[in-house]
Amino acid sequence: AVVSTQSTGEVNSKYVPVADVPKNSTKKSYGRVDMKYWGSILNESFISQCGSKTKNVHPLSLEENKQTNGVAVYSKDIEKSGTLMVGKVRDRAYLLLDRKLILTIKGKDSNVSIGLTPGRLEIIVLSDGHINTGHVHMDDPRNYMKGITEPVLYDSEPLLNWDVTLLPLDDMSCLQKTEQGSRDQPFLPGSVYIGQLAKTCDSTTDTFLDTTGWGKGVTYFQTINLGRHWPLAGPQLTLYAPGPFCGESDSKITVHMVEFEKPADHVTLTDESNLRGPIDPSQL
Secondary structure: OOOEOOOOOOEOOOOOOOOOOOOOOOEOOOEEEEEEEEEEOOOHHHHHHHOEEEEEOOOOEOHHHOOOOOEEEEEEEEOOOEEEEEEEEEOEEEEEEOOEEEEEEEOOOEEEEEEEOOEEEEEEEEOOOOOOOOHHHHHOHHHOOOEEOOOEEEOOEEOOOEEEEEEOOOOOOOOOOOOOOOOOOOOOOOEEEEEEOOOOOOOOOEEEEEOOOOOOEEEEEOOEEEEEEOOOOOOOOEEEEOHHHHOOOOOEEEEEEOOOOOOOOEEEEEOOOOOOOOOOHHHO
């Protein structure tokens, strides 16, 4: 164990050898990487490669569907006009009717209602990760679960028999087939963008991926999950990409976007981190 002195907090060499602090690793800037729209996580091509399908009588949480993170899409045909009420989602939900975004539900909201007309309803629910502390989570396990965690009602009656698509999205090694759509079509949550480095990636130097101009989403470098990004909410604008992530093949960047109608057309790989961007709590 490392022993520290109470007065200074420094490691005490009387009890344990004090190692030299290693120097910061070398960072490299690759500049701009153009990003092209690939398609949507709702496309059958993406689901067949990276997801699975199941059915729920009542909408079940991610955990009850044997998934810990990522995205779940709950789908159902609406046959008559009425009022939909969604009890509780974690951590964020996007309601689509016939592939048009009609409502965003934040995790802090509950019992959210909206009028619907007949059509295909899809509720995309995003998990923003887990914490393992706090009495709120320990007192009731359902407070810890992600996805839809309370009943969905239609005209005050439970809405049953859902088609559910499960997308863990731990990494993007599943995505092999090429597909490319047009940026001109209306933005939908779950859009996927892919970019290719023009220069050879150096596995001995690290870099930072600047997400300025993008919205809420997840970025992958060489199919490896770098982490979530939300530059509009701040303050973190860059994601750390270790050099060994480069691999031996051409370096590819994939961005899975869930919010922001007009994302940028590129990302930047820079040699400097930026963790002090503006903060906007209204985004949360």
